[in-house]
Every structure is written in structure tokens, then in C-alpha cells.
Amino acid sequence: MRFAGFEGNQSAKRILSSFVDRGRIPHAVLIEGPAGSGRRTLAKILAQAAVCVSSGEKPCGVCGHCRKMSSGNHPDVLMIGGEGPSSSFPVETVREIRSSAYILPNEAEYKVVILSGADETSTGAQNALLKILEEPPPHLLFILTCENRFKLLPTIQSRVVGVALGAVDADTATGAIMRILPRTGEEDARRAAEAFDGIIGQAVKGLADGTFKLAVEIAPEIAQAVAAPNELELLKLTAKLEKDKSACNAVLNLISLIFRDALALRVGYKNNISSDFDTAASLSKLLTKGQLMALVEEVERLKSYRNTYMNNTLLVTLMCSRLREAAGR
Numbered sequence: 001m002r003f004a005g006f007e008g009n010q011s012a013k014r015i016l017s018s019f020v021d022r023g024r025i026p027h028a029v030l031i032e033g034p035a036g037s038g039r040r041t042l043a044k045i046l047a048q049a050a051v052c053v054s055s056g057e058k059p060c061g062v063c064g065h066c067r068k069m070s071s072g073n074h075p076d077v078l079m080i081g082g083e084g085p086s087s088s089f090p091v092e093t094v095r096e097i098r099s100s101a102y103i104l105p106n107e108a109e110y111k112v113v114i115l116s117g118a119d120e121t122s123t124g125a126q127n128a129l130l131k132i133l134e135e136p137p138p139h140l141l142f143i144l145t146c147e148n149r150f151k152l153l154p155t156i157q158s159r160v161v162g163v164a165l166g167a168v169d170a171d172t173a174t175g176a177i178m179r180i181l182p183r184t185g186e187e188d189a190r191r192a193a194e195a196f197d198g199i200i201g202q203a204v205k206g207l208a209d210g211t212f213k214l215a216v217e218i219a220p221e222i223a224q225a226v227a228a229p230n231e232l233e234l235l236k237l238t239a240k241l242e243k244d245k246s247a248c249n250a251v252l253n254l255i256s257l258i259f260r261d262a263l264a265l266r267v268g269y270k271n272n273i274s275s276d277f278d279t280a281a282s283l284s285k286l287l288t289k290g291q292l293m294a295l296v297e298e299v300e301r302l303k304s305y306r307n308t309y310m311n312n313t314l315l316v317t318l319m320c321s322r323l324r325e326a327a328g329r
């Protein structure tokens with residue numbers, strides 16, 4: 001199977017290749033991953049591979065089916081929904097799919113239905129979907145995408161074959177970012193990849209919409225304010241993050257690097273300082289080794305909360321109190 005332009009994520013690629021290359025695609029595939037990880041792009045590549053008629057590697061990109069798919073109007077590929085709560089698909093849509101499920105494809109071997117944001121739909125819509133998944137017609141291929149598979153009904157989870165998308169290694173991410181945004185320098189691209197967890201789509205969005213710029217400006221200030229005599233400065237700075245989950249995530253990643261570098265400097269390492277050197281150097285003089293270790297641990301704990309349902313205001317509040325405590329302030 002070919003994955004033209006789709007970076008990293010080797011394990012997901014291996015799983016999908018094993019299906020496509022043997023000509024046996026399961027009737028329901030779930031692509032799970034964070035926003036910006038390429039869920040819909042990969043869903044489209046798999047759909048294209050399913051309708052492609054090449055005898056070589058699929059999707060070939062040149063057969064009639066591939067070309068129709070590339071131009072977005074293949075009659076046997078239906079794309080429904082989007083990511084995020086506001087763009088999920090309603091139960092009526094699933095009922096319509098169900099009523100036409102047994103009609104044969106127009107041109108291709110498969111009829112493909114891509115359902116994006118499957119974890120954001122109502123229980124009613126998921127139950128309607130389950131009824132098709134229980135007795136799927138052989139020509140129908142469902143490709144579901146979601147951020148969190150555990151928000152799907154367990155009965156749906158057990159009827160899909162899942163692949164997970166995630167971080168791409170630093171070099172690959174940096175190269176991809178520079179290809180998508182050619183005016184971005186290598187250093188910014190590398191830092192953006194770090195700030196946005198190696199998720200290319202998020203880094204590109206962050207660079208384009210100013211989130212990255214904000215995070216890079218504010219992260220050293222926040223790291224300094226953690227060690228300041230009083231809490232006021234930290235509260236003022238973090239208030240800017242309350243309404244911006246993406247910036248908050250990026251700041252946590254960037255201050256994590258700063259605290260790690262400060263710790264490294266504190267114990268005498270001077271090489272491989274990857275973050276803001278001046279900030280790390282100043283913190284290494286202001287804080288003890290124990291405090292810096294506590295800060296590194298605390299940032300990791302705060303980062304783990306991002307994957308839970310905690311709302312961002314609470315996360316920012318915790319960020320202030322926990323980091324100040326870790327710094328012995």
C-alpha cells in the first residue's frame with residue numbers, strides 16, 4: 001500500500017497495508033488520534049486504496065477511481081461529519097446510510113462511508129450505526145475517525161479494527177512542517193514540532209494562527225514567574241491561556257523543556273540545551289536541584305491531565321498552584 005505524503009505512524013501503516021495488500025479490508029476500520037494527526041487524510045487514502053483497480057500498489061493515484069477520489073467526487077465514497085462536537089453527524093444520517101446499505105456500489109468494488117468524529121455523535125446515532133455493523137453487507141466499508149475510542153459504545157469498539165495515530169519523530173515532523181509552510185525556518189519548525197507533541201497538523205495550525213508565537217513568547221515568562229517572590233505575575237500570564245487549550249498545551253511542552261534544561265545546568269551539564277538558554281540558566285541559579293526535579297515531574301503530571309476530560313480553566317488553575325508549590329513558593 002502507498003501512503004504518499006502521509007508521514008510517520010509506521011504501526012498504523014503496517015496494519016492497513018496488511019489488509020490492502022492481501023485484498024482483505026475489514027468492513028469497519030477505526031482511525032483514532034488527536035486533532036491534526038491526519039485521521040481524515042489517512043481515511044481518504046484507505047478509501048482510495050479500496051476503490052483503486054490497479055494490480056500493483058494501491059492507491060495507484062492514476063486509475064479512474066483514484067482520480068475521481070482525488071478530485072473529491074467518487075460516486076461510491078461518502079464523506080460524513082467532521083471533527084469536533086459541532087460537526088458530528090445526527091442519527092438521521094446513519095438511518096439514511098442504513099436504508100441504502102444494501103444497494104450495490106455504482107462503479108467500484110466497495111462502497112466506502114467515512115464517518116468523521118464518530119466519538120462526538122449521540123448514543124442514538126451510535127446505536128443506529130451498530131445495527132449496520134452487526135450485519136454488514138460485504139461491499140460496504142466503514143472508516144470511522146475519532147479522537148478517543150472510549151467515547152464510542154463498547155459494542156461498536158468490539159466491531160471495528162482500530163489503528164492509532166500519534167506523534168511523528170522530530171526530523172520527519174520538522175521536514176513536513178517546512179514543506180507545508182515553506183516560509184518557516186528550520187529552528188521554528190523544530191520547536192513547533194516539540195511544542196505540539198509531534199503532531200504535524202497541530203504544529204502547522206499553531207504556526208499559521210499565532211498560537212506558536214504566543215506560546216514561545218509566554219513560556220519563558222511563565223517559567224520565570226513560577227520562581228518569582230509572589231504569585232501575581234504567574235496568574236496574570238496564565239490568564240492568557242485559559243481560553244486557548246492549544247496554547248496551553250504548547251506552553252506546558254515548552255516549559256517542560258526549560259525546567260529540564262535548568263536541571264541539567266544545575267547539575268553541571270552545559271551541552272544540548274534545547275530551550276531558551278537564558279531562562280534555563282537563570283532558573284538553575286534561583287532553584288534547587290530538588291525543586292527543579294519536582295517541577296519537571298509536576299509538568300509531566302499536568303500534561304497527563306490533558307488527555308482526561310479536565311477543562312482548561314481548571315488545568316490552568318492547577319498549573320499555577322502546583323508549579324508554585326513544586327518551586328517551594
Ligand SMILES: [Zn+2]
Nearest residue numbers: 052060063066
Ligand atoms: Zn488507482
